[in-house]
Amino acid sequence: MADKTTNGSKENDGKESVMNFLDFEQPIAELDAKIRELRYVGDDKEININDEIIRLQKKSKDMISSIFSSLTAWQISQVSRHPARPYTLDYIGRLFSDFDELHGDRNYSDDPAIICGIARFRDQPVAIIGHQKGRDTKERIYRNYGMPRPEGYRKALRIMKLAERFSLPIFTFIDTPGAYPGIGAEERGQSEAISRNLLAMSGLKTPIISTVIGEGGSGGALAIGVSDRLLMLEYSTYSVISPEGCASILWKSADKAEVAAEVMGITAKRLSELGLVDQVVNEPLGGAHRDYAAAATYLESALSGIFDDLCSRSIEQLLTERQTKIRQYGFYNA
Amino acid sequence: MSWFRKLIPSRIKTTTTSKRTVPEGVWSKCDKCNAVLYRAELDRNLEVCPKCSHHMRIRARTRLECFLDPEPRVEIGAGITPVDKLKFRDSKKYKDRLSQAQKKTGEQDALIVMMGQLKDIPLVACAFEFEFMGGSMGSVVGERFVRAVEAAIEHHIPLVCFSASGGARMQEAILSLMQMAKTSAALGLLSERNIPYISVMTDPTMGGVSASLATLGDINLAEPGALIGFAGPRVIEQTVRETLPEGFQRSEFLLEHGDIDMIVDRREMRDRIASLLAKMTHRLEPVTAQ
Numbered sequence: 001m002a003d004k005t006t007n008g009s010k011e012n013d014g015k016e017s018v019m020n021f022l023d024f025e026q027p028i029a030e031l032d033a034k035i036r037e038l039r040y041v042g043d044d045k046e047i048n049i050n051d052e053i054i055r056l057q058k059k060s061k062d063m064i065s066s067i068f069s070s071l072t073a074w075q076i077s078q079v080s081r082h083p084a085r086p087y088t089l090d091y092i093g094r095l096f097s098d099f100d101e102l103h104g105d106r107n108y109s110d111d112p113a114i115i116c117g118i119a120r121f122r123d124q125p126v127a128i129i130g131h132q133k134g135r136d137t138k139e140r141i142y143r144n145y146g147m148p149r150p151e152g153y154r155k156a157l158r159i160m161k162l163a164e165r166f167s168l169p170i171f172t173f174i175d176t177p178g179a180y181p182g183i184g185a186e187e188r189g190q191s192e193a194i195s196r197n198l199l200a201m202s203g204l205k206t207p208i209i210s211t212v213i214g215e216g217g218s219g220g221a222l223a224i225g226v227s228d229r230l231l232m233l234e235y236s237t238y239s240v241i242s243p244e245g246c247a248s249i250l251w252k253s254a255d256k257a258e259v260a261a262e263v264m265g266i267t268a269k270r271l272s273e274l275g276l277v278d279q280v281v282n283e284p285l286g287g288a289h290r291d292y293a294a295a296a297t298y299l300e301s302a303l304s305g306i307f308d309d310l311c312s313r314s315i316e317q318l319l320t321e322r323q324t325k326i327r328q329y330g331f332y333n334a
Numbered sequence: 335m336s337w338f339r340k341l342i343p344s345r346i347k348t349t350t351t352s353k354r355t356v357p358e359g360v361w362s363k364c365d366k367c368n369a370v371l372y373r374a375e376l377d378r379n380l381e382v383c384p385k386c387s388h389h390m391r392i393r394a395r396t397r398l399e400c401f402l403d404p405e406p407r408v409e410i411g412a413g414i415t416p417v418d419k420l421k422f423r424d425s426k427k428y429k430d431r432l433s434q435a436q437k438k439t440g441e442q443d444a445l446i447v448m449m450g451q452l453k454d455i456p457l458v459a460c461a462f463e464f465e466f467m468g469g470s471m472g473s474v475v476g477e478r479f480v481r482a483v484e485a486a487i488e489h490h491i492p493l494v495c496f497s498a499s500g501g502a503r504m505q506e507a508i509l510s511l512m513q514m515a516k517t518s519a520a521l522g523l524l525s526e527r528n529i530p531y532i533s534v535m536t537d538p539t540m541g542g543v544s545a546s547l548a549t550l551g552d553i554n555l556a557e558p559g560a561l562i563g564f565a566g567p568r569v570i571e572q573t574v575r576e577t578l579p580e581g582f583q584r585s586e587f588l589l590e591h592g593d594i595d596m597i598v599d600r601r602e603m604r605d606r607i608a609s610l611l612a613k614m615t616h617r618l619e620p621v622t623a624q
Contacts, residue, residue, distance in 0.1 A: 179545075181565030181573045186583060189593050190564040191544040195518055199550055202519030203526070218502075218511060219545045219564065226515045240502045240511040240542070250424035250504055263422055264507040271508060274419075326519040327480065329512035330473030331419035 020083045024067060024075055028286070031060040064286040071235070073270075074261040077243055079235040080214045081177075084289040086296070087146075088115055088130030088173040091213065094296035095303070096121055096128065102162075104155060108188060111152030113144045113176070114224070116159040118168060121307065127163035129156045129224050130173030133214070146215075147180035150193035153223045157197050160204055169207040169311060171303070172224045177242060178217035194223040201226035202326055207310035207318060209303060211281070212236040212268075213288075228322050229306050230276065232268035233299070234283040238276075239266040276329070279306070364388055380600045389557045389600055391537060393439075394446040394463035397496055401459060401604060402450040410447040410458070410485055411478035419473075420507055428505040431467065439466045443474035444499070447482040449489075453608040453620040458486045461496040462543070469499035471543050472506040476513030479547060483520040492530040492611050497548040501541020514546035521550045530614040532607055535562045535585070535594070553610060554594045556585035562593075 021029040035056050038049055071079065079085070092099050092115070099119035104110045115132045118125060131148065134140035156172075163170050179190055201208060201224075210227035216238030232238060239246075243261035244254045251260070265271070268280040281302045288295035310318065362373045366388035376383075380400055381390040422428040436442060444466040449458050460482045462469040479495070486493040502510040524531055533551030535544070537560035545564050548554075556562060563583035571578055581587045588594045598606045608620040 179564060181570045183570060183574060183576075183578065183582070186563050186565065186570065187591050189549075189591070191562075192549040192593060194545040194564070195514075195547070195549045198515050198518035198546060199522045199525070202515065203522045219514065219542060222511055222514055223545075226519070238508060238511075240507050241504065246504055246507075260424075263420070263424070265420055266508070274508070276508060276512065323519060323523070326512075326515050329516045330476050330509055331417050332473045332477055333415045333417050334413060334477075 022075070022078050022082065024071075025286075028060060028064055028067065031056060031063060035060065061285065064290075068286055072258070072262065073237075073265070073267050074243065074258040076235050076267050077215075077237045077261050079287050079289075080237045082287065082289045083135075085214055086288050086292045087135075087175060088132045088213065090292055091173060091296055091299060092117075092119065092128060092130070094293065095300050096126070097123075099128070102155075102159060105151045105158060107151070107154060109151050111144075111149050111155055112142055113146050113148040113180070114152035114156055116155055118159075118163075121169075121171065122304065124307075124311075125166075125168055127159055127168045127170045128173070129159055129170065130213075131176040131221075131224070133175060144180055146176045147178060148176065148220055148223070149180050149182065149185045150188045150190050153193040153197050156224050157193075157200055160197075160200060164204050164206045167206060169209070169307065170204075172208065172210040172227065174210060174212040174216045174221045174225050174238075175214035175236075176217050176220045177215055179220035179223070194219045197223045198226055202322065203319065205315050205319065207307075207313075208322075209306055209310065211299065211303070212238050213299075215242075217242060226326070228310055228318060228325075229278045231279045231281055231299075231302060231306070232271060232277050233281050233288060233295070234268055235287050236268060237266040238268075238271055239264055365390055382600050387558065387599070389537065389559060391464050391498065392600070393465065394441070394444075394461040394496075394498075397461040398446060398448050398450075398459055401461075401494075401496075401607075402448060402452060403454070405451075407448050407450040410449055411481040412442070414474050414477050414481070415442045416472060416474045418505075419509065420505075422505040422507065424505070431505065435466045439463055441466055443472070443478070444469045444503075445471075445475040445478045447478050447485075449485055449491075452494075452604060452611065455608060455611050455615065455617060455620070456489065456491045457494060457611065458482045458489075458491060459494045459496075462498040464498040464538075467503060467505075469497075469543070470501060470503035470510070471499060471513050471517075471546075472503035472510050473513065475503075476510075476516045479517045480520040483517075483524050486529055486531075487524060487527060490527070490529060492532065492615065493524060494532045494534065494607060494611075495547060495551075496534045496536055497539045497543050498536045499539060499541075499543040499548075501543055510542065514542050517547040518550060521547060525550075525552070530611060532610060534598070534603070534607075536560050538562065540564070540566060549593070552614070555596055555598050555606070556588060556594045557600055558585055558597050560585045562588055 096119035101117040131146045133146035134143040208227040209229050210225045211231040243257040246260040247256035248254045271277045284291040284294035362371045364383040367386040369385040381392040418428045444463045447460040532553045535556040539548050539562045585597050605622045
């Protein structure tokens, strides 16, 4: 199966390739293994085996729905980083056509941790910006585990400006543990690269729709996340710092990550309650990693509605609404 | 000696009752060169060591006090105070941390905004209070900063911000992340109107503050030797597993790498910023104090 997962763009459909089970998925994994075994045996046309398979499949489905209906914040954060979870390129392949990837920030280098390009969404020309993680070790290193360097944000900014000039609505897909904490990244002005994007996106004269598809990690996520509409997949997370990072700062121990995940409120549901997320997109039963096609279909239908809605507005109206929305972030007494 | 005489106070008095100690806070020590310094002199010198010029941290109000002209001054956003929306609790409740910080600093939150003048140039100036939860940016800091920007826009006067912050306020989680977008968006509106914004990064300016309002100045200044960066040095060291270069993430390092325009000594801050703003707003060159 490892050879099936080299590129991340087309080979993985999520249906049979869930090989990495999270600990709370273990009972499901055992049941699925039993079903597979029975299928092998099933070839010699014994009676009742088909019934047994159907029975077990139903049991597995029930089990998945019961486990996934009551996930803790920490478990959701593990699903959001599931190694089999669909990444930006998986969605690009399913939601867009005629994708042309564009490279480089024109100043220093390209950054494979952020994918940029132009494509068509239901025949309309659009721009796409998204974090990209790798599937296998080699690609993970190449993509720097989805942690952008300043060049990534500057490439994204270049594409945003391009989209603005040619009136292309922008889709961004967020899936990063955070900005890369490296020497070179600091030397080349990581902070400025992020802040510049925040400023530019708040006034960009074209619609921006952001979707958190996996991990929304801190400044690295926000740097492509200032938008007219923010969507979150059901099992994605968005936070100021990873639960581990928060735990090691506030509890001085990364073991408290589970507690930290709970108090930080990193899930789509919690963020939606706080009014920070415009729409939560359902995932297929048991998470997007179990069925890429279904995940993409759900996302496409959510994006389509928002896309049409935003494109029907004038740029002035869009910018006023965006500014008002950003202006209201936060809770305080006054 | 009879028991009676013991009761009568002795006529010989010793002076040991009044202990001869130095009154609290008369002397202070430089964090860097360890020189013992006269407190009053250090105050006069704006918390800069007279021996080695090390810039020690300075309280937000003191900062604005010595930066602005004595008159006129109006504080902006003082009535905006924090709430614990998330009911956040680590080893302590956020609510308790807040009241503790308020008691310790006498401030409601970590940013102070004043409208006033600098050598007769009207402006809005804000300063982070590092003593208040590490100058971390939560909803109140974000809102007060945006009000500072809005005041600058309303009166069409420049904005100066002195940052000293560890970054986002963990206890406000995602809400603090959104303050990065909020403050940056406001600065976008300021920039559109061609109103000057000077950002002064002081020790330390990290994380969410450095990756938003602090690096968006039309002119970015820093005090000497300030720690400025996105990720903390310890995190970077753990990630890359090599020792960091000498002076990494210090003002001088940032100047060399093109991140800031100049390093300004605190004692010359008024002169330099007044001179910069005068040119940017087409005023006569202000008189430099000697």
